[in-house]
Amino acid sequence: MTTRNYFHSSGERAWCPGCGDYSILSSVENALMNLGKKPHEVLIVSGIGQAAKLPHYINTNGFDGLHGRALPAAFGAKVANHKLMVLVTSGDGDIYGEGGNHFIHAIRRNLDITLVVHNNQVYGLTKGQASPTSDLGMVTKTQPDGVFTIPFNPLQIAITLDAAFVARSFSKEIEFTSKLIEEGVNTPGFSLIDVLQPCVSFNHVNTCQWYSDRVYQLGSSYNPSDKSKSYKKSSEWGDKIPIGVIYKNSRRTYLDNLIKPNDLPLIKRKTSIKGVESLINELY
Numbered sequence: 001m002t003t004r005n006y007f008h009s010s011g012e013r014a015w016c017p018g019c020g021d022y023s024i025l026s027s028v029e030n031a032l033m034n035l036g037k038k039p040h041e042v043l044i045v046s047g048i049g050q051a052a053k054l055p056h057y058i059n060t061n062g063f064d065g066l067h068g069r070a071l072p073a074a075f076g077a078k079v080a081n082h083k084l085m086v087l088v089t090s091g092d093g094d095i096y097g098e099g100g101n102h103f104i105h106a107i108r109r110n111l112d113i114t115l116v117v118h119n120n121q122v123y124g125l126t127k128g129q130a131s132p133t134s135d136l137g138m139v140t141k142t143q144p145d146g147v148f149t150i151p152f153n154p155l156q157i158a159i160t161l162d163a164a165f166v167a168r169s170f171s172k173e174i175e176f177t178s179k180l181i182e183e184g185v186n187t188p189g190f191s192l193i194d195v196l197q198p199c200v201s202f203n204h205v206n207t208c209q210w211y212s213d214r215v216y217q218l219g220s221s222y223n224p225s226d227k228s229k230s231y232k233k234s235s236e237w238g239d240k241i242p243i244g245v246i247y248k249n250s251r252r253t254y255l256d257n258l259i260k261p262n263d264l265p266l267i268k269r270k271t272s273i274k275g276v277e278s279l280i281n282e283l284y
Contacts, residue, residue: 006033006038006039006059007028007029007032007033007039007058007059007060008029008058008059009057009058009059011056011057013025013053013057014053015050015053016200016201017200018198018200018208019050019124019197019198019199019200019201020118020120020171020172020195020196020197020198020199020208021050021051021053021054021118021171021197023171023172023174023177023197024051024054024089024116024118024171024177024195024197025054025057025058026174027169027171027174027175027177027178027181027195028044028054028058028087028089028116028178028181029058030174030175030178031178031179031181031182031185032060034178034182035085035182035185035186037085039059039060039061040061041083041084041085042060042061042084042085042087043060043061043062043063043074043077043084043085043086043087044058044060044061044062044063044087044088044089045062045063045064045065045070045071045073045074045077045086045087045088045089046062046063046064046065046070046088046089046090046094047064047065047066047067047068047069047070047090047091047094047095047098047099048064048065048066048067048068048090048094048098048125049067049090049091049093049094049123049124049125050091050118050124050125051089051090051091051094051117051118051124052064052070052089052090052091052094054089055089061084063077067094067098067099068094068095068097068098068099068100068102069098069099069102070088070090070094070095070099070102071088071095071099071102071103071106071113071115072102074086074088074113075106075109075111075113078111078112078113078255079111079254079255079258079266080265080266080267081265081266081267081268082112082255082259082263082265083265084265085185086112086113086114087113087114087115087116087181087185088113088114088115088116089115089116089117089118090117090118091117091118091119091120091123091124091125091131092117092118092119092120092121092131092132092133092154093122093123093131093132095115095117095154096117096131096132096133096152096154097131097132100132100152103115103154103157104157104161106190107157107158107161107162107163107190107192108161109190109254110162110163110164110189110190110251110252110253110254111189111190111253111254111255112188112189112190112253112254112255113190113191114181114184114185114191114193115190115191115192115193116181116193116195117154117192117193117194117195118171118195118197119133119154119194119195119196119197120196120197120198120199120203120206121133121134121135121138121199121203121206122134122140122199122202122203124199124201124202127141127202128140128141128199128201128202128203129141129142129143130142130143130147132151132152133151133152133154134147134151135147135151135205135206136148136149136150136151138205140202153234153235154192154194155168155192155194155234155246155247156231156234156235158192158247159227159230159231159234159246159247160231162227162249162251163189163190163191163192163247163249164187164188164189164190164191164248164249164250164251164253165183165184165187165189165190165191165192165245165247165248165249166191166192166224166230166234166245166246166247166248167180167183167184167191167192167193167194167243167244167245167246168193168194168195168196168234168241168242168243168244168246169193169194169195169196169243169244170195170196170197170211170212170215170243171195171196171197171198172208172211172212173215173243176217176243177193177195180193180244180245181193183245187248188250188253188256189249189250189251189253190253196211196215196241196243198210198211211241214238214239214240214241215241215242215243216240216241216242216243217242217243217244218233218242218243218244218245218246222244224245224246224247224248225247225248225249227247227249230246230247231247233246234246234247
């Protein structure tokens with residue numbers, strides 16, 4: 001089994017004390033360790049934001065994309081090297097806001113990548129504006145009269161589009177989150193793990209205690225393969241918030257239609273210069 005020291009970085013983290021990002025980073029490290037991965041076998045892709053700093057604080061391959069553009073970069077990497085484990089970590093604003101269109105089509109294509117969203121319900125990097133997941137009535141510096149737009153529900157979107165794996169967790173539950181990440185990685189197709197976390201600087205409503213008083217783990221009797229019940233469960237919010245595997249679905253992945261099991265990754269295939277020249281001449 002891979003030891004945590006392979007992934008753990010001792011460098012300084014530019015996060016506020018008490019930020020849920022620390023716990024999510026630990027969960028990612030634990031998951032990679034338990035999966036038996038080595039740093040060169042993993043690529044972590046992010047966008048822009050506080051959560052998107054995570055690739056800087058862990059010993060793996062890393063890539064920071066443009067704001068909202070983490071998923072297309074991850075998509076390209078996975079297609080070029082289908083043997084690579086590709087993990088995307090970014091915030092609710094980056095993924096569900098600026099990256100909302102990419103989020104929808106990544107699920108539709110069902111590429112075999114795992115998306116871990118740090119969901120603190122605000123834009124933390126730019127000082128606490130409302131994000132797509134902010135609750136109705138939430139007051140911020142740029143929404144002094146309260147948020148009046150309906151919150152984006154990523155779980156319902158993912159279930160509607162038949163994502164392979166849809167889960168929710170709470171950053172305080174480090175081991176529980178690790179297990180969900182592991183299960184998401186081991187599930188063929190697109191996996192979403194939406195991790196609720198506090199923003200100690202700018203979200204003084206959805207605090208660590210607020211979540212602790214409301215989250216509950218789904219029991220063994222819950223059936224995540226029932227789509228209609230999963231959809232209903234994903235709408236629970238407020239006094240009770242379920243965490244765990246909300247929905248699982250089995251369908252062909254994007255690469256199942258392109259690559260045979262024994263095919264070499266594109267990056268390891270030999271390229272014929274004459275073949276490239278012939279293609280260019282044919283096109284132009």
